[in-house]
Amino acid sequence: MNTAERLLTTIDWSRLHAIADANGDGIRSALADLLASDSPESAERAYWRIENHAFAQHDLFEVAEACTSVLIASLLDPRERWVRIAVLELLFWILGGYASPSASTPPDIRERCHAVAREGLWLLIREAIGEHRDAALEVLNHLGEQERAWRLIELG
Template identity: 40%
Template sequence: MGLGNDDGGRGARTGTDSMGFYRQINGSAAGIRDSLTGLLALRSADEAEQAYWGLENWVVAQGTVYSSAEPTIAVLMASFLDDRIEPIKISALDLIYQVPTGAANESSTEVGNEGLIDRCRD
């Protein structure tokens, strides 16, 4: 689980375009990498809130979780290993909470991705 390499055996492509395999509310999650990088580089609470809503509305929206949540959760969890400003940590925790309490998007379960929420919890 990551942003560019192994997909844990779920059939994702590897390499720099692998985020395109994952889905978000409007289709391909190829842009999620830049959103995560931006969130982790923020310096203020206002910037963190804007970045949070940008990710929340694409990765998990109104309780519906998209497959892009899986690599997103992995990055957010890893971000706690570094010193980050408190607003980034709060935004990360909010997103981390939203995913396991939601339900997988129907298009995810239709292609055999029923374990999405469980993998995010792990």
């Protein structure tokens, strides 16, 4: 079991709110399916079970913080290309979002997601230096770290 899969099991997803105040169990399942996907098509199906549930357009829900934690952790271990791209795309949307007007969403959810992502900043920079430069740089831009990443890329 990889790092992200272990992390998935330590979070009580049933206590976290998603869209329409649904609990986060569906997000846990979708993340597990995404990380284990054996094709781009299965990754895309899992992706859409996360989008419009953990976040919708630019509205973040409570479960987005835990989702961010698992997505960042997933960059630590080897993954198929299509999984890494989906992970970076989900991070892009989450980190670019804002608290939904739902009463169950903490008003500082954006800041919480950013703080979680910053814990894995080096993983995002590694992605920018590696094969997924453009996608990782877009995520880093939401964190205000695109310039630093470019400096590291130029050093390489």
